[in-house]
Amino acid sequence: MTPSAYTPAPGRRFGVGDRVRVKAAHPPGHRRTPAYIRGKVGAIERVCGMFPNPEELAYGFDGEPKHVLYRVRFSQTEVWAQYEGKADDCIELEVYEHWLEPA
Amino acid sequence: MNRNPADIGGEDAGRIDTVDHGMKFWEKQANALRGTLVGRKVVRLDELRRSAEELGSRYYELAYFERTTEALRNLLLEKGLLTEAELQGKMAEVRGRYDA
Amino acid sequence: MSHDHRHPRDQDEGPPCEHEIMSRAMQELLEEKGFLSAEEVRRRMELFEQEYPQRGSRVIAHAWADPPFRKRLLEDGKAACAEWGLDLEADRLIAVENTPQVHNVVVCTLCSCYPRALLGMPPTWYKSENYRRRVVREPRAVLKEFGTVLPENVAIRVHDSNADMRYVVVPMRPAGTGGWSEEQLAKIITRDALVGVTLPKVS
Numbered sequence: 454m455t456p457s458a459y460t461p462a463p464g465r466r467f468g469v470g471d472r473v474r475v476k477a478a479h480p481p482g483h484r485r486t487p488a489y490i491r492g493k494v495g496a497i498e499r500v501c502g503m504f505p506n507p508e509e510l511a512y513g514f515d516g517e518p519k520h521v522l523y524r525v526r527f528s529q530t531e532v533w534a535q536y537e538g539k540a541d542d543c544i545e546l547e548v549y550e551h552w553l554e555p556a
Numbered sequence: 557m558n559r560n561p562a563d564i565g566g567e568d569a570g571r572i573d574t575v576d577h578g579m580k581f582w583e584k585q586a587n588a589l590r591g592t593l594v595g596r597k598v599v600r601l602d603e604l605r606r607s608a609e610e611l612g613s614r615y616y617e618l619a620y621f622e623r624t625t626e627a628l629r630n631l632l633l634e635k636g637l638l639t640e641a642e643l644q645g646k647m648a649e650v651r652g653r654y655d656a
Numbered sequence: 657m658s659h660d661h662r663h664p665r666d667q668d669e670g671p672p673c674e675h676e677i678m679s680r681a682m683q684e685l686l687e688e689k690g691f692l693s694a695e696e697v698r699r700r701m702e703l704f705e706q707e708y709p710q711r712g713s714r715v716i717a718h719a720w721a722d723p724p725f726r727k728r729l730l731e732d733g734k735a736a737c738a739e740w741g742l743d744l745e746a747d748r749l750i751a752v753e754n755t756p757q758v759h760n761v762v763v764c765t766l767c768s769c770y771p772r773a774l775l776g777m778p779p780t781w782y783k784s785e786n787y788r789r790r791v792v793r794e795p796r797a798v799l800k801e802f803g804t805v806l807p808e809n810v811a812i813r814v815h816d817s818n819a820d821m822r823y824v825v826v827p828m829r830p831a832g833t834g835g836w837s838e839e840q841l842a843k844i845i846t847r848d849a850l851v852g853v854t855l856p857k858v859s
């Protein structure tokens with residue numbers, strides 16, 4: 454089987470195009486959801502697959518069960534209060550499903 | 557709020573030094589050491605990142621490979637793969653090799 | 657200064673700093689305890705020096721020359737490279753294409769995630785705090801510091817490689833390169849263009 458960048462995510466909650474909000478949570482410890490994107494609303498750009506949870510791996514746990522990882526697209530004017538670029542500039546990053554809510 | 561020192565996207569900052577200054581020999585070796593340990597599953601990349609984040613304000617005082625080296629040290633000590641005494645001893649031995 | 661064949665260093669670099677001593681000490685202890693060998697570390701250094709840095713420009717040159725490969729690369733970067741015979745090891749590669757409407761630029765704000773098996777080591781500026789802080793919020797100003805000014809109508813898309821995926825930019829093929837071999841094309845595809853801070857130029 455050819456290697457792929459992606460892995461299957463059959464039980465995923467969201468699909469491409471769905472509008473989602475990143476939780477405005479600030480838990481301590483190792484997180485891969487940058488502070489600048491928390492609380493922001495974007496749209497699912499692609500489904501990356503299922504991967505062990507880095508928040509657990511960081512402390513020596515096996516990160517199971519795997520969590521679904523998405524790429525989410527945000528408008529820059531949504532992310533930054535005084536964004537100085539163009540209205541159609543955007544930023545895309547990877548967000549784990551447990552950090553997302555429907556918007 | 558005790559923010560992760562690595563979580564800096566969007567902060568104000570000055571000019572970027574756009575020149576690639578490359579790596580010293582020891583930095584290339586440190587990079588390869590890190591990659592070899594991760595490849596052999598002695599440590600996880602996520603653990604190394606978390607260890608770097610736990611450096612707190614020291615994170616900003618260290619250059620990139622100084623940071624990754626201290627993060628690795630702290631993680632190896634945490635996991636009991638090395639002891640402080642062993643490390644100090646070996647560092648003294650290595651230091652001695654380079655003294656004139 | 658005693659010369660240790662198993663653990664070389666560049667004499668030009670002056671006396672070792674404390675962190676070099678720390679790093680060497682850790683490596684030697686781990687070797688003694690059987691966690692790894694000096695040879696494995698050396699081989700990895702060679703890969704980073706000789707193999708990985710050559711790959712990115714070759715892959716993108718092939719994408720420019722071969723439309724079906726380009727399409728496949730954009731669908732699944734890792735699979736396309738594997739099918740072409742290039743093993744990207746752990747890198748889950750996503751290729752993002754520049755178009756007349758959109759310019760892409762890549763960063764890892766949280767650390768220094770980068771497609772190392774495709775491009776080698778990231779440049780010092782990519783790992784710098786100032787790049788990580790600023791490019792997500794003011795990409796045009798950052799690009800300007802690299803000497804890159806985009807046309808007015810082009811939107812910028814920033815990619816923060818904050819989790820499991822790794823990114824490479826597929827720049828637009830410049831005018832004046834018609835009929836070029838892949839080798840000639842690869843020569844103008846710089847590492848900085850593959851991260852998105854510059855554009856390939858025909859000199």
